[in-house]
Amino acid sequence: MIRVIFTALFTCLCIIVKAQLTIAFMPEVQGRTIDGVWKARIGNNGARQTVNLKIIITEASTGTVLTIQTPPFELLPGVNNIPANAAYNASVAFANNKLATVISQSGFFPAGDYDYCFQLYEGASHNGSLSGDQCFNYNLEPFSSLQLIQPYDGDKICDKRPAFSWQPLIPAVNGVEYRMILVEVKDGQQPVEAIRTNLAIINQRNIPMPLQLYPSIANELAVGKKYAWQVAAYRNDLILAESEIWEFNIDCEKDSTSASREAFRNIEDLAKGNFYIARGELLFAFNNTYEATTLQYTIRCLTKPEQQVTKLPKVKVTRGSNQVVIDLSDNKSFTDSYFYIMNVKLPDGEEKQLRFIYKNAE
Incomplete structure (x- = not known):
């Protein structure tokens, strides 16, 4: 019984020691490049100690793509950055697969489901006992271009x-x-x-x-x-x-007719963007090959979805080229600097979405 108790106490002690080292890592930001991986931080709740770090990065459908092994470095009590010298002198081994080749050539991780595992070993030897082990999973998607x-x-x-x-x-x-x-x-x-x-x-x-x-x-x-x-x-x-x-x-020397034409962007172009600034009114243009009708549209608030948008003005459209003005300046449904989305059903049945920021008319 005494032996069992001592064994249990020793096991708990080991768990506590391992829990003294923690890794802080943001895969959605730092896991996009090899250089970003070095931005991980190590929390040391114990005394000053020597460790070495092994990082294994795997992708769900490919397997291991990259293994990094640092030389030993000192961890101080508190939060530590990975020392620049340890990163510079680390050995970096890429796996023999196409994904690893892309990563080695570009320094970037392509889209995929990645695991980033950090293993901390005690002492200067790579064969020391494991004192910290933490993995992070992230399904990485490439950022769209910033438009x-x-x-x-x-x-x-x-x-x-x-x-x-x-x-x-x-x-x-x-x-x-x-x-x-x-x-x-x-x-x-x-x-x-x-x-x-x-x-x-x-x-x-x-x-x-x-x-x-x-x-x-x-x-x-x-x-x-x-x-x-x-x-x-x-x-x-x-x-x-x-x-x-x-x-x-x-350029403020344009005549009023030219300025009026330039104020109306084609709704096709506006719909490709994500946000348009509506200064008291929405302005857009489109060509109608059908008979004159009333434009079908709705607007809802994105900033506060529970906020109802009502009393929208009726808009008549004619056959041919239309320059549409939707006056929102007197509508209490709209709040300065709030985000909104307009759904428009054009006379040909095609539907468009226009997101906009509402600004009070000057």
């Missing part, structure tokens, strides 16, 4: 303090934030060169949603000048995706 929405590429606008919008990162990642850069494009410059070298007019980090209003402290944009902008999505200083670089001009 800019407004101001549109090549636009000529008169708003000297425009709002900027873009499509949110897909698939969504908890805690993702955005950074937006706006620069002036000098004569003879390409937008890429301008973004890389020119002093930023806006260089805003920690943007929580896919919308950036023009900062009140920044000088307004100048008529006749060209500007370029770009957005990046990141979490914990790790860039997850970057948009293309778009450019636009500040």
Whole structure:
């Protein structure tokens, strides 16, 4: 009986020792690249000790794709980063399969169902006893390209303090934030060169949603000048995706007829974007080859789904080209900076969806 009790106590002690080392790892962010794997952190609830780390990464349909073995390093009490020296001198062994070949060539993990297993061994020897073992599973999907929405590429606008919008990162990642850069494009410059070298007019980090209003402290944009902008999505200083670089001009010398035509974008183009800014009204255009009719549409709130949208105005459409104006400015159903989605059934039966951010009319 005494022997059984001592055995049980020893087993519990081993469990407690192993529980002193824990791994903090975010596979949805850090598990996308080999470099990201090194961002894992090790929690040590015990005394200072020497360990070495083995990382085994497997994919459900392929098997093991990558094994990493570090040299020994010191763990201090508290939360530890994996030392840069240990990462630099680690041995990295890729498996003999196509997926591993892609990873070794690019440094990125393609879409797949991955397990990331971290094994910590005591002492300087790779044959030491296992003191920590933790696995993380994640079905990794590639991020969609980060799409800019407004101001549109090549636009000529008169708003000297425009709002900027873009499509949110897909698939969504908890805690993702955005950074937006706006620069002036000098004569003879390409937008890429301008973004890389020119002093930023806006260089805003920690943007929580896919919308950036023009900062009140920044000088307004100048008529006749060209500007370029770009957005990046990141979490914990790790860039997850970057948009293309778009450019636009500040041009207030257009005649009213031209300005009116440019205000109406084809609904086909608007439906491809994710968010459109409706400043008190929705404007879009489409061609109707059928008889005149009343447009069938509904709008619902995405920010607060329980909020009902009612008393929408009736819209008559004619045969041929239509420039539709849906005035929302006096409708109490709409709240400034809330997100909405409009479902439209066109006369030919085709259905379109337009997501938009409602802004109070100026």
